[in-house]
Amino acid sequence: MIFPGDAAGAVLALAAARGYVPVPARDTEAGLDLLAIQPFDVVVLGAGGPLDEALALCRRLRAAPGGDRVAVVAVAGGAGASATAALLEAGATVVAAADEASIGIQLDAAVWWGRRPAARAVDRAPAERALLERAARPFRGAFAEVIGLLVWDAAGNILDANDAFLGITGYAREEVEAGRLSWVAITPPEHRPTDERALSEVMKHGICAPFEKEFLHRDGRRVPVLMAPALVEGARDRGVCFVLDMTARKAAEDALRASEERMRLVVRATSDAFWDWDLSSGRVTGSERMRSFYGTGGGDIEEDAAWWFERVHPEDRDRVMNGLRRAMEGRDGTFELWYRCALADGSYADVHDRGIILRDGGGRAYRMLGAVADVTERRRMEARLLLADRMASLGTLAAGVAHEINNPLAYMIANLDFARKELRSRGAAARIDALLSALDEAAEGGARVRHIVGGLKTFSRADDGALGPVEVDRVIQLVLRMAQRQIQSKARLALDLGPVPQVHANEAQLGQVILNLLVNAAQALPEGRDAENEIRIATALEPPGRVRIDVSDTGPGIAPELRSRIFDPFFTTKPIGEGTGLGLAICHGIVSSFRGEIRVESEVGKGACFRVLLPVWPAQADAHERDAPPGAGLDDCPGEAAQ
Numbered sequence: 001m002i003f004p005g006d007a008a009g010a011v012l013a014l015a016a017a018r019g020y021v022p023v024p025a026r027d028t029e030a031g032l033d034l035l036a037i038q039p040f041d042v043v044v045l046g047a048g049g050p051l052d053e054a055l056a057l058c059r060r061l062r063a064a065p066g067g068d069r070v071a072v073v074a075v076a077g078g079a080g081a082s083a084t085a086a087l088l089e090a091g092a093t094v095v096a097a098a099d100e101a102s103i104g105i106q107l108d109a110a111v112w113w114g115r116r117p118a119a120r121a122v123d124r125a126p127a128e129r130a131l132l133e134r135a136a137r138p139f140r141g142a143f144a145e146v147i148g149l150l151v152w153d154a155a156g157n158i159l160d161a162n163d164a165f166l167g168i169t170g171y172a173r174e175e176v177e178a179g180r181l182s183w184v185a186i187t188p189p190e191h192r193p194t195d196e197r198a199l200s201e202v203m204k205h206g207i208c209a210p211f212e213k214e215f216l217h218r219d220g221r222r223v224p225v226l227m228a229p230a231l232v233e234g235a236r237d238r239g240v241c242f243v244l245d246m247t248a249r250k251a252a253e254d255a256l257r258a259s260e261e262r263m264r265l266v267v268r269a270t271s272d273a274f275w276d277w278d279l280s281s282g283r284v285t286g287s288e289r290m291r292s293f294y295g296t297g298g299g300d301i302e303e304d305a306a307w308w309f310e311r312v313h314p315e316d317r318d319r320v321m322n323g324l325r326r327a328m329e330g331r332d333g334t335f336e337l338w339y340r341c342a343l344a345d346g347s348y349a350d351v352h353d354r355g356i357i358l359r360d361g362g363g364r365a366y367r368m369l370g371a372v373a374d375v376t377e378r379r380r381m382e383a384r385l386l387l388a389d390r391m392a393s394l395g396t397l398a399a400g401v402a403h404e405i406n407n408p409l410a411y412m413i414a415n416l417d418f419a420r421k422e423l424r425s426r427g428a429a430a431r432i433d434a435l436l437s438a439l440d441e442a443a444e445g446g447a448r449v450r451h452i453v454g455g456l457k458t459f460s461r462a463d464d465g466a467l468g469p470v471e472v473d474r475v476i477q478l479v480l481r482m483a484q485r486q487i488q489s490k491a492r493l494a495l496d497l498g499p500v501p502q503v504h505a506n507e508a509q510l511g512q513v514i515l516n517l518l519v520n521a522a523q524a525l526p527e528g529r530d531a532e533n534e535i536r537i538a539t540a541l542e543p544p545g546r547v548r549i550d551v552s553d554t555g556p557g558i559a560p561e562l563r564s565r566i567f568d569p570f571f572t573t574k575p576i577g578e579g580t581g582l583g584l585a586i587c588h589g590i591v592s593s594f595r596g597e598i599r600v601e602s603e604v605g606k607g608a609c610f611r612v613l614l615p616v617w618p619a620q621a622d623a624h625e626r627d628a629p630p631g632a633g634l635d636d637c638p639g640e641a642a643q
Contacts (some may be wrong), residue, residue, distance in 0.1 A: 001035065007075065013203040028057060036066050037068075041069040043073070043113050051087075054076065058074060059066065071570070072092045088205060088206045094625045102210050108250065147244055149240070152240075152241060170218030187213065188214055202230065208229060211226070212225070212545070266517075275369070284307065334354060335356075341620070351372050356370070416439075416442050428476055451500070468617075469504070472549060472614075473539070474509050475514060479518065489530065493534075493535055495538075496536065497537070501616050503594070503616060516587050533554055535552070549614070557604040567598070598613075
């Protein structure tokens with residue numbers, strides 16, 4: 001029977017798990033009444049209650065009808081030697097610490113002795129003492145597979161033991177029965193002081209708290225065990241001890257420690273900052289690297305989520321919060337975020353945050369784990385690479401651009417010289433119309449030069465890569481002004497530019513993509529067939545909320561085995577020395593950074609079409625989706641067979 005207490009439920013479950021039939025008492029009075037009419041082997045009291053209440057209940061129980069026939073287990077969490085002695089004096093058979101291992105061991109001991117009235121008799125005949133030495137034998141079967149058990153005397157001799165103990169230590173029953181086995185002899189020297197302290201406490205109080213030690217196995221190896229010794233009630237020279245083999249537990253603990261150490265070394269070896277977010281409590285635990293990353297001192301972080309939210313750049317905060325919310329409410333097991341966060345010196349770093357989401361059986365997220373990587377330097381290098389590629393693309397157009405500038409400059413200079421001479425001549429008034437025409441032509445040439453130079457400035461400047469609303473038609477026209485001569489020397493140019501909204505992009509980088517695609521198309525066309533060759537640029541709105549840009553050509557096409565690698569870095573189909581293999585890889589990276597898509601459709605002998613799909617700028621998305629014609633965006637690339 002188990003009397004009420006804070007830990008009564010746990011004791012009830014433990015007793016049931018060990019094969020006993022526990023009966024919970026509704027309250028103290030009901031328990032005492034039940035004890036008077038129904039025999040019990042063991043009573044458990046003091047499970048989580050104050051010591052004074054446990055002492056009082058123990059005395060009442062021993063004085064109550066039937067109370068003298070039952071073994072009493074007193075659970076005393078954190079009780080010292082004086083409290084243990086007081087409980088034993090008040091009538092407790094054994095005293096258990098408030099942990100599962102101790103309660104289980106003392107519960108088994110109490111059940112054993114509670115079922116043996118002869119073992120509890122105060123006045124014991126000499127013949128009964130001999131019986132005591134064989135007390136464990138009737139219970140060997142019951143305990144053989146559960147826990148080690150031995151009977152010992154004050155000299156440390158092992159008088160009897162069950163099969164489980166013999167299995168733990170490797171000794172034979174014949175050695176026990178012959179009196180050749182001693183508790184002291186099979187204990188390593190460094191553990192003997194612990195044994196002596198435990199024996200002293202047991203001899204003084206009848207029991208001691210369970211403790212860990214090692215036994216020497218018969219084959220010489222050491223076996224870690226948990227010991228729980230106690231005196232037999234009424235006998236000062238005999239005791240019983242439960243022995244729990246801790247080998248598997250120690251191995252598991254060692255493996256866990258090794259795993260944790262490996263993880264610590266991995267965390268220390270990487271520059272990433274690791275974090276663990278418990279969504280139920282809102283607590284975020286971070287690695288030491290995360291604390292040093294944010295400049296808040298040494299050691300691990302353990303803060304609420306607001307600690308991290310405050311460090312996200314104000315301009316990124318809503319986007320990051322929405323991204324986290326979508327990740328938690330979705331079904332994916334991973335997430336990925338890019339944002340800026342504050343460092344200790346007040347500056348901001350670009351970071352890449354990615355990780356996993358743990359969900360319960362209902363799909364609800366309850367925990368998130370991730371790693372933050374500082375990608376500031378990587379972003380700088382990417383920006384330099386983009387600019388270098390852009391300048392390389394402009395370099396391929398240098399001859400054409402020079403011609404485009406020299407042509408208007410030539411007639412501008414000639415016309416201005418003509419006008420100057422005419423104004424100096426006497427008949428200037430009669431030729432005013434010719435002068436005006438020459439000046440108009442010079443002004444037109446100046447405008448052309450201004451447009452060309454403006455395009456060069458747009459595509460050659462280094463920017464921060466910020467995204468915003470971009471006019472697709474404007475970018476295409478700027479690119480064509482620079483690339484038109486190179487295109488016209490290889491093919492006719494066809495434009496099919498439909499009305500499209502602004503896209504979510506970066507003007508200079510989008511121009512870089514279109515310029516790369518146009519230059520590649522021109523280079524793919526055979527020489528000397530400019531009348532048959534064609535390069536086509538088409539734009540259209542494609543639901544849901546995307547703008548399509550197609551750049552196609554009538555060249556030789558791309559073989560299937562090459563299409564799968566076309567966007568790989570350093571892969572090129574051009575002759576050695578004519579390409580770096582970075583152009584299309586950079587295009588792919590730029591379009592992906594716009595949250596867009598780029599793909600190629602091609603058939604050998606029928607040309608190729610590169611299709612870029614970009615998200616509509618949010619403010620215009622809804623209106624243009626409503627205005628999109630039926631079937632918009634469903635056609636194949638011009639000049640291409642359906643793939």
